[in-house]
Amino acid sequence: MPALQLYLASGSPRRKELLAQLGYTFERVVVDVEECHQPGETSAEYVQRLSQDKALAGVKETGGQIPVLGSDTIVVVDDEILEKPEDFADAKRMLELLSGREHQVMTAVTLATATRRETCLVTTNVWFKTLSEKEIESYWQSGEPQDKAGSYGIQGIGGKFIERIDGSYYAVVGLPLLETDIMVQDFLSL
Template structure:
């Protein structure tokens, strides 16, 4: 018999937010840190891009652990006017993105994939997020907190940027990085 604390799956993600969210589901897990290239193909839709990255992370983890346990991979992207807003290259790029998001509605797409002995399954959750109008001063001050530097769309809803959000339609945890309901339903197929 396996101890209750023995890992039942691997999480293929370095994100502390995903670790915290997955822990809320109560499944013991270990983390795999993988280097999966994240580059959108020109003809690829935003949804297909998110699904492909989540699946690539899950499969890379599955191969790296030798198929010992199911592997969960996820990817979150921010989409405005059908354009994917990646992690910012620098302050100017972050300010450009946040200015574009100011006073507008955008989509946050999080794809979750699980790879296991029976194959790989992927689900996509899209949440509509609306920002209030942001001043140039707020955007610059937000950049200097360091928070937007490693975030898709240059913001983290679970942090200081939560005060920018005037409306959300859909899954808050998907915007943070891992939709709990959909992830649990997916994992139940493999655990």
């Protein structure tokens, strides 16, 4: 088995799949980071802080010699951060906010060791078609939106709501491949 190159501080199956696509040898490390927006913190500051907190928690767990990748994704519309829905009413509210308009998906990636840390933020603009109440209810019943920021997954059934995107598709899924690969290559080349 090839030598371990990095740790992934994420329980997300999507991030695990995307990192595997890049071909690195990695293991997951379980971290518990509170995701709580601080007063006065911009959306960009918030998502970057969360990715850093996850990576640094992973460094603490693993000893910090091998790079730890932490990442977080949020959906933003009208400066409101849409995280994972609490229930159907919350998901419906979010999907109605996104319906027929543009929003931003921000994904931050942090690589860290005990002596080094680097963070990258990727913002993608996403346009939704107009959704009917029936579409929203049916989508909730599929189970897909229940663990997704903004109550939708572009890589699944929710992809049928997307008119277009401007930016990184993979960042919307949860891990921007290009930027992540550049960061990992940079860390591993030292």
